[in-house]
Amino acid sequence: MVLRFGTDGIRGVANAELTPELALALGRAAARHLPGVEFLVGRDTRRSGPMLQGALSAGLASEGKRVVDVGVLPTPGLAWLAASRHAPGAMISASHNPFTDNGIKLLSPGGAKLPDAMERAVEDELDAVLLEAIGKSGRGVPAGAGVGEIVDEPHAVDAYLDHLVGSVDLSGIRARVVCDCGNGAASPIAPRVLERLGVDAVIVAAQPNGTNINERCGSTHAGELAARIVAEGADVGLCFDGDADRLIALDHAGEVVDGDQLLALFAIDLHERGLLENGTIVATVMSNLGLRRSLEPRGIALVETPLGDRHVVDALDAGQFVLGGEQSGHIVFRREATTGDGILTALKLLELVARSGRPLRELAAAAMTRLPQELRNVRVAEPGRLGSAAAVWAEVTAVEQALGASGRVLLRASGTEAAVRVMVEAESHEHAESAVDRLVRVVRRELGAR
Secondary structure, X not given: OOOOOEEOEEEEEEXXXXXXXXXXXXXXXXXXXXXXXXXXXXXXXXXXXXXXXHHHHHHHHHOOOEEEEEEEOOHHHHHHHHHHHOOOEEEEOOOOOOXXXXXXXXXXXXXXXXXXXXXXXXXXXXXXXXXXXXXXXXXXXXXXXXXXXXXXXXXXXXXXXXXXXXXXXXXXXXXXXXXXXXXXXXXXXXXXXXXXXXXXXXXXXXXXXXXXXXXXXXOOOOHHHHHHHHHHOOOEEEEEOOOOOOEEEEOOOOOEEOHHHHHHHHHHHHHXXXXXXXXXXXXXXXXXXXXXXXXXXXXXXXXXXXXXXXHHHHHHHHXXXXXXXXXXXXXXXXXXXXXXXXXXXXXXHHHXXXXXXXXXXXXXXXXXXXXXXXXXXXXXXXXXXXXXXXXXXXXXXXXXXHHHHHOXXXXXXXXXXXXXXXXXXXXXXXXXHHHHHHHHHHHHHHHOEO
């Protein structure tokens, strides 16, 4: 089966599911639907990146595009370049997944992820290209001087680096920082930015070899960074995922400060300085109830969206808001970026800490108290029946009534596997766990356990 767009592009096992043949066909399909002569292509540090980048670029060039290879850089760096040059782009990355996976994310000329309608059009065109490849249909293609060229532009990333440096004022910073690049796309960028800004930084996991991206490092493996922070006597830890579009921070004791806490910190700071447009931020349905409780008494409103920073950006633009994000650490500063940007978020956090003169641990505790949250993935035979499973929703109602205003329930069918996500927040871990147990039992009974 041909891979399809998920919440964050096309993703699969490199060379098995996401093949060079598929990448080439996707390049041709994208070229036919995304405007402009120039097309930017970047990647993270996976071994399969150059292979897929070559195939995708060949597909783009075969349709007459001038392909600009910008090398290894973060997804938000490619998005910023796409916006500044008003050219579409493609990022080859599987984010926090293991090195065996890879993916392709397409970006519009404005640097944003493609809207659903455009993704469907590219998917339909991909089917047509694959039919052409096996001789079932045909169309004219450029030849001679009409064939596109592929050029290297490794220094294009310097403009993004200048943008990051110019986005903050760290002249008063005294914090010592440990920065985990996840052996990913942050590796050639984050150390240079921190050095230029005069930050006292210890850099770890910035020696990518093609197979060590996200391996016991990065935003999904913060334990080793926590120990390093304590050993170094550092004040702040910065932890990026494979393509550096998200940040998980850690305080001086190695305790995680997640995306919800970062959102609370930034929202309160912007609000107090009169810079939070329309007094509102955007977060997803997975954001902790503690975030909402933190914002309400301060007069800050919250708009809720489905998962995915694309939905967050859409809501930001619709409401003319300037800050949004996800619990996973995708934080969008809409004045400066078109998508979540882990390095920009890290710099904004260091600036906030420097301006406040208070340690991150103290700031995070004052901004928000997280409610215990229990999340389980329940493998079922028929996740598509969730919406019409009356017994499941009756049990959800019963659990919500039992929790009252002190908790909440979220059930949703997975978009990537035969599973239902069951999440409960409550005043204690025991209450959350007991409520999830109740819901898991009825989900398995009604939708067929696997």
